[in-house]
Amino acid sequence: MSATRPMKDQRPQTFQELKQSIAEGRIFFPNQVEQVARRMLEHPEMVAFESAASVAKKCGVSQTTVIRLSSFLGIGSYRGLKDLCARYIRERSKGMSPPYQVPQPPPRNVG
Numbered sequence: 001m002s003a004t005r006p007m008k009d010q011r012p013q014t015f016q017e018l019k020q021s022i023a024e025g026r027i028f029f030p031n032q033v034e035q036v037a038r039r040m041l042e043h044p045e046m047v048a049f050e051s052a053a054s055v056a057k058k059c060g061v062s063q064t065t066v067i068r069l070s071s072f073l074g075i076g077s078y079r080g081l082k083d084l085c086a087r088y089i090r091e092r093s094k095g096m097s098p099p100y101q102v103p104q105p106p107p108r109n110v111g
Helices: 017-025 029-042 043-048 052-059 062-073 078-093
Strands: none
Touching: 017 029, 017 043, 017 078, 029 043, 029 052, 029 062, 043 052, 043 078, 062 078
């Protein structure tokens, strides 16, 4: 079993920082927590928009394991992890598509 190191002193401020910390080996997870972390990195929208119970079911782990991921990252709560993922999704989507505008009916000829 690999050593585990929670990130309590180096809490990631952004999703990109989180990805970099994992890639650089600054944090290791127990097997099931790593399974959730990998899914989160591949599908941040899953964490951003779903409950811990739903994420747990999709990852084949307990809800407690999903919540433990937040602790390992130094975030402290699943709500904080959801917020981190949601911010990433918002930032990633900026500039990708124009804001939705309600279509206007064509001008009517009055006369």
